Amino acid sequence: MPKDTKSSNAISHWINAHEVALQRFIRSKTPDPAQVEDILQDVWTKLLEHPAPESIRHLRNWLFTVARNLMLDRRRKQKALCFSQLAPEVATNLDLYFNAWASAELPSDVLESQEFWDALQAELARLPPAQREVFVQHELEAIPMKELSLRSGIPINTLLSRKRYAVLHLRKRFEQLKRK
CATH class of the missing domain: 1.10.1740 (Rna Polymerase Sigma Factor; Chain: A)
Incomplete structure (x- = not known):
């Protein structure tokens, strides 16, 4: 053989x-x-x-x-992904974008009311300053996270985490206004 x-x-x-x-x-x-x-x-x-x-x-x-x-x-x-690379996927869960959550969950008449904006300002004042700052700059002033990171010297993942906590806090406070 x-x-x-x-x-x-x-x-x-x-x-x-x-x-x-x-x-x-x-x-x-x-x-x-x-x-x-x-x-x-x-x-x-x-x-x-x-x-x-x-x-x-x-x-x-x-x-x-x-x-x-x-x-x-x-x-x-297998490379580990950082939180910032997951942001688009997380965003579909509405964990990072309060405006998207509010638009999807709250009636438009509530969103357009002065009471909503007053309540939002009051809730923002209750947030820790670091969370409030990143929320306002990213969500309300539309400054990209990358730019916020460059300006502040704080890593993007830290900023995303702070913003997520702010969004979760605000969502919890505004749950009672959800559509029935």
Whole structure:
């Protein structure tokens, strides 16, 4: 039998012998089913690319080590997103934009009333100064967060967090005016 055929028979045997346990191991460490299959395929690729797979003394340990290293590599490659990058998605939840929430939730006659604007001014006065400042500048004066960050020297994520707290406070105060 030629060497390639003998080697491929051995690899097929190894795959049959270890695939279920290896797949179970990867699945226990990886929440995404699509990634489980990808990692498993990468493990078999590493085995096929190995210059002398027959020389691996403890094949099962080697396979599990390769799988663990591949999972770690994938986690390292996943970049953490900062809060400011999530802002458009968060905005759809209306957590950062009081005007959008108010337009969607409050009747237009309430929004146009002097009592609403007086109540908004009173509630803004109750906010901590840092929250009030970022809310007024971003929401009412329409100054972009990036510009606010450059002017103040405060990181965008901090400004977004302050604004979010302000919006949540205001929404809580104006809930009773929601459409029934």
